[in-house]
Structure formats: structure tokens, C-alpha cells
Amino acid sequence: MKFPEGIAAQPAALATSLGSLKLPSYEGGLIALVGIGASEYAAQGAASAWRSTGLPAVAIPASAPPLDAAVTLLISESGRSAEVLAYKPSSRTIALTNFPGSPLAAAADELILLNSGPDSPVYTTGYTATLQALGALGDHWTAAASAGVSAPASTAAASNGAGSFGSGFDWTSLPALVSAALVAPLGAASAYLDEARVVDVVASGVSVATAGEGGLLLRESGRLHTAVHETRNYLHGPMEILDQQTTCVLIGDGREVQLAYDVLEYGTKVVLITTADVEPADNLAVIKLPEASNGLARAVVEMVVVQRLGWEVAQRRGLKVDGFRHRQSDTKVS
Numbered sequence: 001m002k003f004p005e006g007i008a009a010q011p012a013a014l015a016t017s018l019g020s021l022k023l024p025s026y027e028g029g030l031i032a033l034v035g036i037g038a039s040e041y042a043a044q045g046a047a048s049a050w051r052s053t054g055l056p057a058v059a060i061p062a063s064a065p066p067l068d069a070a071v072t073l074l075i076s077e078s079g080r081s082a083e084v085l086a087y088k089p090s091s092r093t094i095a096l097t098n099f100p101g102s103p104l105a106a107a108a109d110e111l112i113l114l115n116s117g118p119d120s121p122v123y124t125t126g127y128t129a130t131l132q133a134l135g136a137l138g139d140h141w142t143a144a145a146s147a148g149v150s151a152p153a154s155t156a157a158a159s160n161g162a163g164s165f166g167s168g169f170d171w172t173s174l175p176a177l178v179s180a181a182l183v184a185p186l187g188a189a190s191a192y193l194d195e196a197r198v199v200d201v202v203a204s205g206v207s208v209a210t211a212g213e214g215g216l217l218l219r220e221s222g223r224l225h226t227a228v229h230e231t232r233n234y235l236h237g238p239m240e241i242l243d244q245q246t247t248c249v250l251i252g253d254g255r256e257v258q259l260a261y262d263v264l265e266y267g268t269k270v271v272l273i274t275t276a277d278v279e280p281a282d283n284l285a286v287i288k289l290p291e292a293s294n295g296l297a298r299a300v301v302e303m304v305v306v307q308r309l310g311w312e313v314a315q316r317r318g319l320k321v322d323g324f325r326h327r328q329s330d331t332k333v334s
């Protein structure tokens, strides 16, 4: 599937994936979320979201030594990333992948199958379906943990007949939010990115997933030099280098809004991805997000906007975004 087709396919892919999700049980204890690249960023967003609802969860890079958590989610859309396959904790493992015949599906104790259909080489459908699956799983496990009971294995259809798994967020509403994000005006954003020598991508909380995957995807698609920062960390020194050749992509409604006006003072151009109502300013492109009341659902919506920016920049630069130049012989197991 080509990159722009993958972007456009997401409302349908998310609906299909949600409809077939089978969620495993949880009996308490530390949860490790492990991945690399896009899947590590999804793990970071999910760990942040899950901890905020009381689940003890940590994101671990697949390249790190294994941590013995009660349960380890091994996240890999392809199910073929060498580092994820090499991560071998001694306790229960659950693979989250789009490929039931993959090495990862065979290696793990249990399987969550995304069933999100074809993906583009620079991930689109698989990444957002991963966030959705982690959102539904977190809701399912949180509801049981806060009631002091074990979460049984469940399915989307078995949960309550709709798309809610205990948080009140109805995941069947997500495709419509994504459709709205697919037509949200982008203004001068891609011009600001195309002109930049360096692009800083900054966010906090669950949206660290969007900063991480956004920074990666803008490199893979628009071939932009990006650097990824967590908002509070950014304020502690990394922004000292900002100048007229930098563009900041700021994602969020909180400190990120003030940060946008602060960095404009340095001549830096800003793309602000937010649900907040903000005052227009020179060199500021505001992309207004549809509201999503769940952090991981919002991360999906944010990422769709960043994908569109990546594609607009690629088109400006005459790039096809149809694969990787660097061979993947040692990073993907066949």
C-alpha cells in the first residue's frame, strides 16, 4: 500500500481492527511494554496513559536488557523486528502484531492480533491500530484493576456490545475523529517544515508517542532532520539553539501553547497541533484537532495530522515514500 493510501485507509482499518480485537486477561502486577521504532513510541504513549489510570506500566526499548515484569507486551506491527524477538523476559509474554504467522506471534505465550489490513512501508494503519489496541486493552485492564478483580480475556463484541471497555470512551467513535483529522486545514505548516534546516518535535504526556513517531515519520517520509523532545525537558536547555532555520512542531494544549509564542520570539517558525483556541501570529501555523476524550485516541488523531504533513513535504520534494533505502537485512527477520 502506498503512503497516501495508508493515510486515507485509517478510518476503515481502525474500525476493522477494533471489531476483531480479542483482549487477554490481567491478574495484576507490573506491565512492561516493549517495542522499537514506531512500536516503541506507541509503548511510551500507552505506558503514560495506563499509569494515569492506575495501571503499573513501563515502556522499555527493545534494545534494553529484559525486565522481569508480571506481563510483557511485545509490540511489533510486522512481528519481525529482530530486537523485539531478542527481548526474552522469563515471565508471561503477549505479542501485539498484525501478522499471525510472524516469528513474534510464534514466540510469545499469547497473541493480540491487530487485523488492521495492509500497511504502507512507512507505517500508517499499523501504527494507529496499535495505539487503538493499546487504548482498548488499557481500558479493559484498568476497569478490572480498579474494581479489585482480575480482567478476564475479552473481545470487542463481548465487552458491552459497543466499543467501550470500561473508561467511558467509545472506540467506535475514533474513525469519525480520524476522518475529521484527514481534512483539518494544514495552512502553511508543510511550507514551514520544508524550509527548515532542523525540525524539533515536542510533546508531553501520552502525546510523547506522537512526538516520537512524528519525528521518525517526518524523517522517513519528508526526509526532514528532526529531533524529538518531551516538553518539560525541552524547556531545560535543548531550545537554546533555536533560530530562523528551525521549525518547531508543538503538540498539545498545555505548556506547548505558551511555548509556541515563546519560540516565535527567536524567529523560529511553529506548527502547533492542538485543540486549544489560540491567537494567530506571524510564522505560526495552527492545526486544530477534533476533540478526543481519551489520550491514546487523541494520539491517533494527532498522528494522522503529522502523516499528512509528512506526505505534503514529500510531495514538495518529489519523494515517493515507497520504501526504505537502507537494507533491513539485520533489523527484520524473515
Ligand SMILES: O=P(O)(O)OC[C@H]1O[C@](O)(CO)[C@@H](O)[C@@H]1O
Residues within 6 Å of the ligand: 036, 037, 038, 039, 075, 076, 077, 078, 079, 080, 081, 084, 121, 122, 123, 328, 331, 332
Ligand atoms: O513495529 P515493527 O514492525 O517492529 O517495526 C518497528 C520499526 O521498524 C521499521 O519498520 C524499520 O525497520 C520502522 O519503520 C518501524 O518503526
